[in-house]
Amino acid sequence: MLHVDMDAFFASVEQLDHPDWRGRPVVVGGSADKRGVIAAASYEARTYGVRSGMPAARAATLLPAHAVWTRGDFERYGEVSHQVFEILRTVASEVQPASIDEAYLDVTPGQHGDHPVAIARRVIDSVDALGITCSVGVATSKTVAKIASDRDKPHGLTVVWPGEESAFLSPLPIALMPGIGPTTATRLRALGIRTLGDVAALDDATARQVLGAHGARVAMRARGIDPRPVREREPVKSVSNERTFSSDIRDTAEVRDAVAALAEHVATRLRRQGLSGRTVHLKIRFGDFTTRTAQETLSTAVASTDQVTTTALRLLKAQWAPGVGVRLLGVGVSGFDHAALQLDLLASASSGPDARRAAIERTVDELRERFGDDSVSFGGRHIRRDPRDRYGPGK
Numbered sequence: 001m002l003h004v005d006m007d008a009f010f011a012s013v014e015q016l017d018h019p020d021w022r023g024r025p026v027v028v029g030g031s032a033d034k035r036g037v038i039a040a041a042s043y044e045a046r047t048y049g050v051r052s053g054m055p056a057a058r059a060a061t062l063l064p065a066h067a068v069w070t071r072g073d074f075e076r077y078g079e080v081s082h083q084v085f086e087i088l089r090t091v092a093s094e095v096q097p098a099s100i101d102e103a104y105l106d107v108t109p110g111q112h113g114d115h116p117v118a119i120a121r122r123v124i125d126s127v128d129a130l131g132i133t134c135s136v137g138v139a140t141s142k143t144v145a146k147i148a149s150d151r152d153k154p155h156g157l158t159v160v161w162p163g164e165e166s167a168f169l170s171p172l173p174i175a176l177m178p179g180i181g182p183t184t185a186t187r188l189r190a191l192g193i194r195t196l197g198d199v200a201a202l203d204d205a206t207a208r209q210v211l212g213a214h215g216a217r218v219a220m221r222a223r224g225i226d227p228r229p230v231r232e233r234e235p236v237k238s239v240s241n242e243r244t245f246s247s248d249i250r251d252t253a254e255v256r257d258a259v260a261a262l263a264e265h266v267a268t269r270l271r272r273q274g275l276s277g278r279t280v281h282l283k284i285r286f287g288d289f290t291t292r293t294a295q296e297t298l299s300t301a302v303a304s305t306d307q308v309t310t311t312a313l314r315l316l317k318a319q320w321a322p323g324v325g326v327r328l329l330g331v332g333v334s335g336f337d338h339a340a341l342q343l344d345l346l347a348s349a350s351s352g353p354d355a356r357r358a359a360i361e362r363t364v365d366e367l368r369e370r371f372g373d374d375s376v377s378f379g380g381r382h383i384r385r386d387p388r389d390r391y392g393p394g395k
Helices: 009-017 056-062 074-091 116-128 142-149 165-169 182-190 196-200 204-211 215-222 252-272 305-319 338-348 352-371
Strands: 002-006 026-029 038-041 068-070 094-099 102-106 134-138 157-159 238-249 277-286 291-302 326-336 390-392
Touching (some): 002 116, 002 142, 009 026, 009 074, 026 056, 038 056, 074 094, 074 102, 074 116, 102 142, 116 157, 134 142, 142 157, 196 215, 238 277, 252 305, 252 326, 291 305, 291 326, 305 326
Parallel strands (some): 026 068, 134 157
Antiparallel strands (some): 002 102, 026 038, 094 102, 238 326, 277 291, 277 326
């Protein structure tokens, strides 16, 4: 397997599009005079200690005067990401996106003609031709390939040959294992567990005790054993929609209408896929690029527009103050329960306002299937779209 990871992706695209920024520290994110955070930093900026997720005010104290600050163009990043994934799909039959700037590829020998290392080099050269760079890890599993891709950044190629997984992983610090966050790493170090070799040495019972329910699986991955295949599409775990605005919105009615419209899109997609979910999620990105997420788990699984919308607006009230600029909104549903949706529809088919509402939703769904998603909308929820605003389908 290959893990392909773009190098400082957002910042690299900015340097590609602005030649005079090349060789200079570039940060993407909120301005230094506001309470923003850094979304991405070029490698030149990283030499000053700046990292993604760092408060912009802190970054401003570290960077020199000639550093470049930009809010970023996420539509442009999406375009370049699409070009990268087109390259990846020419060299492997199975490509699994992990994010906008990374992916796993199945390049099992005998199935794709060339040797996996040769394919990795071809990927690196093809991405170079776009004017940006990537790093690639080659290994027998996703876990090892991902850790390997970060080993020699930027523009690196790290190969872990079959049988060498344990020797490669053993001396590495525990923080490099995907799934071990800062809090868990601190707790493990307090117990004297500092390397992936230490994690690999844990028996299943101890691993569960110190790492939780998935501890045995983490220990197995620390030994280099990860049977997960590369799949073009993972099983659906959530359904979500996001909207990025060309300029911040602040008006209460406009923000609420945007959330309601997103909830309506999500509910429609749930019903199309025969899904219902218990957990409703809300995502808000403010004008300074700080992001808040919140969720509420309901007693029963839902798929109706009213139920998703009501819950999303309740979350909005708790997370946003009127007048605060909003750059992005997202609504999602997870915790799927197929049977619950079937029972809900059967119950709604009886009588009363719920039945009438369900009938209306089914009619609206049918109209959208025939004439398009924008052909009909519930009253008060139609929002004029600025063509510069960007919708993302989520998962």
